[in-house]
Amino acid sequence: LKGTERQFVDKLRRQAGRRGAVPRRASFALRQGIGDDCAVISSPGKKDLLVTTDFLLEGVHFRRQWQPADALGHQTLARGLSDIAAMGGTPRFAFLSLALPAGIDARWVDRFFSGFFRLAEASGVTLAGGDTVASKSGVLADIMVIGEVPRGTAVLRSGARPGDEIWVTGRLGGAATALEQLRRGKLIAGRTQALRTRSYHPPRLAIGRWLARRKLASAMMDVSDGLSIDLARLCQASGVGACIVADAIPRPRQTSLDLALHGGEDYELLFTVPPRRARNLPNRIEGVRLTRIGQIQRGRRLRLIRAGREELLPVLGFEHF
Amino acid sequence: LKGTERQFVDKLRRQAGRRGAVPRRASFALRQGIGDDCAVISSPGKKDLLVTTDFLLEGVHFRRQWQPADALGHQTLARGLSDIAAMGGTPRFAFLSLALPAGIDARWVDRFFSGFFRLAEASGVTLAGGDTVASKSGVLADIMVIGEVPRGTAVLRSGARPGDEIWVTGRLGGAATALEQLRRGKLIAGRTQALRTRSYHPPRLAIGRWLARRKLASAMMDVSDGLSIDLARLCQASGVGACIVADAIPRPRQTSLDLALHGGEDYELLFTVPPRRARNLPNRIEGVRLTRIGQIQRGRRLRLIRAGREELLPVLGFEHF
Numbered sequence: 001l002k003g004t005e006r007q008f009v010d011k012l013r014r015q016a017g018r019r020g021a022v023p024r025r026a027s028f029a030l031r032q033g034i035g036d037d038c039a040v041i042s043s044p045g046k047k048d049l050l051v052t053t054d055f056l057l058e059g060v061h062f063r064r065q066w067q068p069a070d071a072l073g074h075q076t077l078a079r080g081l082s083d084i085a086a087m088g089g090t091p092r093f094a095f096l097s098l099a100l101p102a103g104i105d106a107r108w109v110d111r112f113f114s115g116f117f118r119l120a121e122a123s124g125v126t127l128a129g130g131d132t133v134a135s136k137s138g139v140l141a142d143i144m145v146i147g148e149v150p151r152g153t154a155v156l157r158s159g160a161r162p163g164d165e166i167w168v169t170g171r172l173g174g175a176a177t178a179l180e181q182l183r184r185g186k187l188i189a190g191r192t193q194a195l196r197t198r199s200y201h202p203p204r205l206a207i208g209r210w211l212a213r214r215k216l217a218s219a220m221m222d223v224s225d226g227l228s229i230d231l232a233r234l235c236q237a238s239g240v241g242a243c244i245v246a247d248a249i250p251r252p253r254q255t256s257l258d259l260a261l262h263g264g265e266d267y268e269l270l271f272t273v274p275p276r277r278a279r280n281l282p283n284r285i286e287g288v289r290l291t292r293i294g295q296i297q298r299g300r301r302l303r304l305i306r307a308g309r310e311e312l313l314p315v316l317g318f319e320h321f
Numbered sequence: 322l323k324g325t326e327r328q329f330v331d332k333l334r335r336q337a338g339r340r341g342a343v344p345r346r347a348s349f350a351l352r353q354g355i356g357d358d359c360a361v362i363s364s365p366g367k368k369d370l371l372v373t374t375d376f377l378l379e380g381v382h383f384r385r386q387w388q389p390a391d392a393l394g395h396q397t398l399a400r401g402l403s404d405i406a407a408m409g410g411t412p413r414f415a416f417l418s419l420a421l422p423a424g425i426d427a428r429w430v431d432r433f434f435s436g437f438f439r440l441a442e443a444s445g446v447t448l449a450g451g452d453t454v455a456s457k458s459g460v461l462a463d464i465m466v467i468g469e470v471p472r473g474t475a476v477l478r479s480g481a482r483p484g485d486e487i488w489v490t491g492r493l494g495g496a497a498t499a500l501e502q503l504r505r506g507k508l509i510a511g512r513t514q515a516l517r518t519r520s521y522h523p524p525r526l527a528i529g530r531w532l533a534r535r536k537l538a539s540a541m542m543d544v545s546d547g548l549s550i551d552l553a554r555l556c557q558a559s560g561v562g563a564c565i566v567a568d569a570i571p572r573p574r575q576t577s578l579d580l581a582l583h584g585g586e587d588y589e590l591l592f593t594v595p596p597r598r599a600r601n602l603p604n605r606i607e608g609v610r611l612t613r614i615g616q617i618q619r620g621r622r623l624r625l626i627r628a629g630r631e632e633l634l635p636v637l638g639f640e641h642f
Contacts, residue, residue: 028469034451093349093360
């Protein structure tokens with residue numbers, strides 16, 4: 001499905017746009033629908049609502065034996081929070097739909113929620129609802145997060161302009177590296193730094209807000225499926241091209257350039273900054289490094305400069321295992 | 322899981338209440354969390370937000386061959402809309418997380434969305450986002466609906482008081498009757514009236530709003546798992562007991578009392594009305610019959626009057642097949 005997802009989403013977007021009737025004089029109105037990290041709903045007050053959903057399926061997105069249950073609880077919520085971060089928002093309420101196999105160990109479920117609530121508490125998020133059902137095929141979790149942002153300040157994917165600098169938070173490819181090691185049987189769940197980083201990655205909420213409040217980011221999204229495909233999405237939404245520099249891409253020592261370019265699940269922020277604003281950008285925010293990796297360009301091409309030579313950036317979708 | 326769901330939800334509610342920090346001076350605040358048809362979020366404007374999620378799994382909630390794809394698309398959205406109706410609200414935005422098996426027929430998916438969008442259009446709902454992923458185990462759909470209601474007017478489950486009359490919309494047990502016929506192989510999908518009624522049941526949005534605006538309903542919920550268990554939930558939330566009359570329960574001609582009492586998926590409204598307000602209740606709203614089936618009482622017992630004798634009402638959870 002992954003290969004056809006864009007087509008599918010494009011189609012849905014057309015149908016949704018054509019058919020969804022918006023009542024007049026409504027208090028809530030859709031500012032941004034399908035196609036960004038979150039939907040943005042304007043409210044009559046001074047805040048806009050952000051809404052995101054994320055589906056996590058055993059056997060597709062994770063294997064139960066590859067991480068402690070509390071790491072999975074953390075990740076389930078973290079994926080939603082990362083989408084809120086990518087709009088510059090503050091998460092407020094979470095809704096969790098959870099399908100569990102009949103015979104599942106109650107301690108596993110307890111630990112799942114322990115990881116979930118630890119992150120919820122740290123992020124000021126209230127679990128406001130959800131649904132629990134029996135599953136015939138492993139653990140399935142759908143997370144919905146509602147956040148808020150001061151009116152009109154949500155940072156969309158579509159605001160990048162030629163000349164804007166391209167930046168990322170943290171380092172890329174670490175999660176994919178840990179996943180590769182797991183595949184090769186080199187890791188025991190929870191034991192190594194790489195895996196801990198992958199398992200309990202903190203959503204970049206403070207950084208997203210910091211950039212949005214100061215109007216430093218012209219476009220922003222989180223890197224969930226891999227830098228190349230997510231940069232392609234940002235550029236498509238903005239109607240621009242880009243050039244990035246291989247050597248500039250921050251990655252852990254043991255991570256290959258390929259994994260840093262195309263590996264998924266890092267949940268770092270990818271954002272663009274107009275050049276005149278870039279001088280206001282610090283090297284670090286809350287201890288996390290910000291790195292400039294390239295520039296937005298006219299046209300639609302994505303380019304990679306590697307060893308002094310320019311090539312087309314291959315855009316590879318992140319394949320869940 | 323179904324048998325332990327209440328325990329599980331109770332536990333979640335305690336954890337969510339204990340741990341979820343609510344920022345001060347926040348614009349949005351949770352008025353009603355886990356344990357009603359929808360979460361109610363107050364906003365700074367004149368409207369409260371309603372949020373509901375509902376998980377629909379192939380092999381648990383439905384079988385693909387038992388209904389046309391467009392009926393499943395309708396049902397996926399209708400379940401969420403029914404929760405909004407049960408609060409007296411107006412649905413505005415839907416978010417759909419959909420997992421599809423790799424080899425699924427594209428025409429099936431088209432028809433699914435055709436049913437989904439037909440109901441969305443009729444209900445004034447915009448598809449504002451969602452997530453599509455590959456499934457390794459059949460079609461999985463999680464629907465989230467956001468609605469609105471004038472501030473403070475959401476009808477909760479917890480407002481029923483001793484002496485209130487108990488009412489239902491439409492007829493009960495029809496969906497379970499169709500399901501039984503399907504199980505016995507007596508129906509071909511889409512062919513009979515019973516099945517059409519089950520497949521394309523209209524959410525009771527207009528009735529829910531009508532009752533809420535006039536402040537006629539002291540408590541309300543939708544009948545999704547069966548009258549007995551849903552009445553038990555309403556009574557538990559309100560801290561009351563109830564007595565209902567078997568002969569008064571409206572049901573189709575071919576439906577047994579047992580299915581009318583304990584069958585699920587009817588998506589009618591169950592509501593209570595203070596006696597002094599009951600005179601304002603019409604027999605029908607928008608062509609749908611309203612029927613008084615009993616009375617709220619002190620204590621915690623649920624009673625059934627059958628053939629002139631009073632017995633305890635058996636509370637049977639609806640078992641998905």
